[in-house]
Amino acid sequence: MIVLLGVLVVVLGFATRRNPLLVVGVAGIVTGLLGKLSPVEILRTFGESFASSRSVTIFAITLPVIGLLERNGLQQQARTLIGKLGTNLTTGRFLTLYLLLRQLTAAVGLQTIAGPAQSVRPMIAPMAEAATERRNGGRPLPDKVREKVRSHSAGTDTVGLFFGEDCFLAIGSILLITGLVNSTYDTHLEPLHLALWAIPSAACAFLIHGGRLLRLDRALERELVTANAQLAVERENAQDGRSEEDGAAK
Amino acid sequence: MIKSEWFFWLVGAVFLAMAAQMVFDRTNPKRHGTAAFWGLLGLCFFYSTWVNEKSLPAEPLGVAVLVLICLGGFNLTGKGKPDTTDEGERARLAARFGNKLFIPALTIPLVAMVCAVLADKWRIGGTPLLEEGSETILGLGLGAVLALGVGMWVLRERRPSVPLHAGRGLLESMGWALLLPQLLAVLGAIFQAAGVGGQVGKITESVLPDGQKLAAVALYCVGMAVFTMIMGNAFAAFPVMTAAVGWPVLIEQMDGNPAAVLAVGMLAGFCGTLCTPMAANFNLVPAALLELKDQYGPIKAQVPTAGAMLACNILIIYLFAF
Numbered sequence: 178m179i180v181l182l183g184v185l186v187v188v189l190g191f192a193t194r195r196n197p198l199l200v201v202g203v204a205g206i207v208t209g210l211l212g213k214l215s216p217v218e219i220l221r222t223f224g225e226s227f228a229s230s231r232s233v234t235i236f237a238i239t240l241p242v243i244g245l246l247e248r249n250g251l252q253q254q255a256r257t258l259i260g261k262l263g264t265n266l267t268t269g270r271f272l273t274l275y276l277l278l279r280q281l282t283a284a285v286g287l288q289t290i291a292g293p294a295q296s297v298r299p300m301i302a303p304m305a306e307a308a309t310e311r312r313n314g315g316r317p318l319p320d321k322v323r324e325k326v327r328s329h330s331a332g333t334d335t336v337g338l339f340f341g342e343d344c345f346l347a348i349g350s351i352l353l354i355t356g357l358v359n360s361t362y363d364t365h366l367e368p369l370h371l372a373l374w375a376i377p378s379a380a381c382a383f384l385i386h387g388g389r390l391l392r393l394d395r396a397l398e399r400e401l402v403t404a405n406a407q408l409a410v411e412r413e414n415a416q417d418g419r420s421e422e423d424g425a426a427k
Numbered sequence: 428m429i430k431s432e433w434f435f436w437l438v439g440a441v442f443l444a445m446a447a448q449m450v451f452d453r454t455n456p457k458r459h460g461t462a463a464f465w466g467l468l469g470l471c472f473f474y475s476t477w478v479n480e481k482s483l484p485a486e487p488l489g490v491a492v493l494v495l496i497c498l499g500g501f502n503l504t505g506k507g508k509p510d511t512t513d514e515g516e517r518a519r520l521a522a523r524f525g526n527k528l529f530i531p532a533l534t535i536p537l538v539a540m541v542c543a544v545l546a547d548k549w550r551i552g553g554t555p556l557l558e559e560g561s562e563t564i565l566g567l568g569l570g571a572v573l574a575l576g577v578g579m580w581v582l583r584e585r586r587p588s589v590p591l592h593a594g595r596g597l598l599e600s601m602g603w604a605l606l607l608p609q610l611l612a613v614l615g616a617i618f619q620a621a622g623v624g625g626q627v628g629k630i631t632e633s634v635l636p637d638g639q640k641l642a643a644v645a646l647y648c649v650g651m652a653v654f655t656m657i658m659g660n661a662f663a664a665f666p667v668m669t670a671a672v673g674w675p676v677l678i679e680q681m682d683g684n685p686a687a688v689l690a691v692g693m694l695a696g697f698c699g700t701l702c703t704p705m706a707a708n709f710n711l712v713p714a715a716l717l718e719l720k721d722q723y724g725p726i727k728a729q730v731p732t733a734g735a736m737l738a739c740n741i742l743i744i745y746l747f748a749f
Contacts, residue, residue: 180621183621184618198496202500212623226613228475230609230612231435231609233662239567245578249524250519250524251529253518293717302717327717328714328728331728335713340697350661352564353608353612357665361666366685366686377743381736381739
């Protein structure tokens with residue numbers, strides 16, 4: 178039972194926002210010692226498991242070509258391309274389309290072409306906001322509505338990534354499963370089979386999250402109506418107040 | 428035969444080459460720590476080959492991993508100002524190259540898929556062209572190398588230092604977070620060696636009534652989600668829950684299809700990632716990037732989907748994996 182304290186170290190470490198690398202290092206050493214491994218055995222486990230899990234980090238090999246493309250305007254071209262699509266869309270439909278694109282591109286291994294920094298901030302959130310603003314007669318959005326649209330832009334990106342990427346064979350999580358299972362349980366699992374089994378969940382995710390996004394339009398519309406009504410009342414009150422003041426001055 | 432180890436050496440060599448550039452990068456206030464981190468990681472990629480062959484001891488590699496943890500953990504790494512194009516130049520370049528920019532980006536997944544699917548059929552004198560069991564990894568490697576060649580040709584870029592420099596900029600901006608998934612896999616191995624999975628298994632055994640398939644599937648999936656919420660990462664939860672429930676109960680005892688149970692189990696963990704501030708890079712960083720007042724805004728937008736997807740994953744395993 179006492180080795181479970183190692184898990185507690187991880188929980189406490191993350192809960193108190195320590196640096197994740199240190200949390201992992203300390204939790205590894207503590208768990209090893211509690212599990213009656215000698216310090217040398219702990220070092221050996223660190224070394225052996227590092228050597229056999231290198232495949233998780235190999236995506237770094239794609240960075241030079243992605244960097245080269247980005248400095249030559251890949252993101253700007255993506256924006257142009259999506260801009261051509263995005264003229265007659267509501268926020269919900271636009272985000273549903275992005276969800277589909279994000280899932281499909283992640284499923285063919287293009288996880289890094291989009292993301293909070295690469296696509297959501299520069300392209301997706303502004304376009305989603307612009308679509309809601311059109312509904313609001315071109316007026317800027319009330320804070321609450323703007324926050325909601327932005328939150329959903331970020332959420333859609335993450336959901337699309339999570340339930341798309343595992344359909345690609347060479348993604349970290351699939352390689353982790355095969356790496357771990359093939360070394361620990363003395364069996365042979367093919368990445369391709371795991372990737373195929375991720376497809377039903379990917380389809381469910383598109384239906385569930387896409388359905389929620391389509392309903393989002395109605396929710397936003399309602400919130401816009403209430404917010405604008407509130408705004409109108411406030412304006413009226415302010416005007417009434419002013420005319421009363423005027424009356425008092427006379 | 429092309430071996431997967433050659434490819435790990437290539438990755439190691441790229442890290443070393445970038446580290447060599449970092450040493451002389453005076454725009455980086457922590458250039459020595461940064462160069463030490465990536466240089467040592469590059470060396471570890473080479474040394475690991477002989478650890479896997481069991482011809483060199485693993486203990487020095489363990490020490491090196493702890494040094495990497497300290498370099499990253501005590502904030503000794505940083506980033507420089509990459510010498511790159513600005514927004515206006517990029518817009519002009521995008522207009523000039525147009526959709527040709529997507530060709531190299533699409534080369535990587537295309538080559539990776541082709542290698543994974545067709546590798547069995549490529550043979551030279553009876554031996555397979557790609558090392559068996561590593562087709563996926565080698566496909567990614569070959570795809571990245573080919574894409575770089577295609578990219579330099581399409582963009583008329585002759586200097587190899589340019590992509591290396593651009594890649595280094597991305598590497599430095601991700602920083603030590605790039606190594607976190609691999610270290611969480613290491614932690615999983617230590618948990619395994621210390622018997623954490625066995626302990627959690629004992630607890631679940633006492634909780635779980637015998638032969639209750641739906642209950643066992645639900646326990647595995649909900650356990651993955653909860654553990655992921657606590658640890659902030661499904662990779663860390665996976666070895667523990669798989670050793671406790673997934674492998675011994677669902678696969679061995681109940682004869683489940685391993686690929687289905689494990690792939691969908693991992694996705695159940697992702698449902699947890701959607702709900703936890705511990706997964707800072709997915710949930711808190713976007714809130715900061717989008718300048719939200721409520722830093723839990725994205726999590727609130729994700730929670731209903733996560734709940735419904737957890738139920739879906741339980742049903743998928745229960746209905747199709749047995």
